[in-house]
Amino acid sequence: MTQHQQDSAVGTTSPGPELGPTGRPSREFPDPAALASHGPARIIALCNQKGGVGKTTTTINLGATLAEYGRRVLAIDFDPQGALSAGLGVQTHDVPTIYDLLLSRQFEPKDAIQRTSVEGLDVIPANIDLSAAEVHLVTEVAREQILAGVLRRVSADYDVILIDCQPSLGLLTVNALTASHGVIIPLECEFFALRGVALLIETIDKVRDRLNPAIELDGILATMYDARTLHSREVLERVVDAFGDKVLETVITRTVKFPDATVAATPITEFAPEHQASKAYRQLARELVFRGAVA
Numbered sequence: 001m002t003q004h005q006q007d008s009a010v011g012t013t014s015p016g017p018e019l020g021p022t023g024r025p026s027r028e029f030p031d032p033a034a035l036a037s038h039g040p041a042r043i044i045a046l047c048n049q050k051g052g053v054g055k056t057t058t059t060i061n062l063g064a065t066l067a068e069y070g071r072r073v074l075a076i077d078f079d080p081q082g083a084l085s086a087g088l089g090v091q092t093h094d095v096p097t098i099y100d101l102l103l104s105r106q107f108e109p110k111d112a113i114q115r116t117s118v119e120g121l122d123v124i125p126a127n128i129d130l131s132a133a134e135v136h137l138v139t140e141v142a143r144e145q146i147l148a149g150v151l152r153r154v155s156a157d158y159d160v161i162l163i164d165c166q167p168s169l170g171l172l173t174v175n176a177l178t179a180s181h182g183v184i185i186p187l188e189c190e191f192f193a194l195r196g197v198a199l200l201i202e203t204i205d206k207v208r209d210r211l212n213p214a215i216e217l218d219g220i221l222a223t224m225y226d227a228r229t230l231h232s233r234e235v236l237e238r239v240v241d242a243f244g245d246k247v248l249e250t251v252i253t254r255t256v257k258f259p260d261a262t263v264a265a266t267p268i269t270e271f272a273p274e275h276q277a278s279k280a281y282r283q284l285a286r287e288l289v290f291r292g293a294v295a
């Protein structure tokens with residue numbers, strides 16, 4: 001008996017496929033085919049008005065793994081806290097940031113784009129200046145469409161643009177949703193995870209009605225999952241009951257490696273390439289290509 005057969009023989013009474021954490025048969029998604037050419041980008045917002053659910057971590061590591069698979073990726077730091085910029089180790093002061101691109105047409109997006117340690121993953125940084133943007137944008141013409149206008153100018157150079165949203169449903173997040181083809185909602189497997197998701201979905205529906213008819217919910221990503229706790233398993237079960245196939249099959253487990261990678265200012269996939277979390281983010285990249293959310 002192989003180790004794998006032993007593992008699946010223990011604890012299962014009826015034969016059948018081994019089930020993954022979302023209750024569907026576990027499977028490996030195929031490696032994405034190489035791309036013959038690049039762009040235009042599909043734009044995806046990572047969005048949840050709750051903080052600490054894994055938006056930034058997912059933007060960094062999904063960006064890095066898609067780049068590993070040969071995709072050209074641009075990550076947009078759209079949170080004044082600048083955690084994405086810090087996590088990718090790029091400059092945020094004395095350089096043009098996303099704030100400058102929103103506020104002035106004097107800047108070209110390419111002036112603000114920085115390379116990261118990951119080949120194929122670029123970033124437009126943010127800093128605390130961005131917190132003033134909402135106030136300035138309120139009086140602009142078509143104030144919800146300003147980010148979309150900025151991203152149109154770089155879309156041809158990338159296969160995917162990931163927007164790391166701030167934890168709010170204000171004008172910046174509405175700009176992100178208006179600019180996007182798809183949304184991924186990271187959801188922490190914790191008490192009250194579902195609280196607030198209805199309001200987020202309502203916001204997405206309003207944006208679809210009024211500003212961006214094409215926007216799709218690409219998926220709900222369960223994060224901070226701990227298979228050892230009944231609680232985590234119950235939360236995930238409720239999420240699957242509520243959202244069915246919209247729940248991505250890939251689940252991100254809670255691990256202390258993430259804070260370590262944050263300190264190292266690098267994706268976990270570079271910091272600990274063989275760690276289970278790195279493998280999970282590769283699986284997420286493959287699943288999104290398989291589902292057609294990414295080229």
Ligand SMILES: Nc1ncnc2c1ncn2[C@@H]1O[C@H](COP(=O)(O)OP(=O)(O)O)[C@@H](O)[C@H]1O
Nearest residue numbers: 051052053054055056057224253254255258259
């Ligand atoms: N799967 C995980 N396991 C453990 N810690 C995580 C995980 N994902 C993220 N973290 C940590 O949790 C904190 C919040 O994550 P972050 O991605 O910044 O959330 P958000 O952007 O939604 O506020 C960070 O310190 C991050 O390192």
Ligand SMILES: [Mg+2]
Nearest residue numbers: 055056079083
């Ligand atoms: Mg964040």
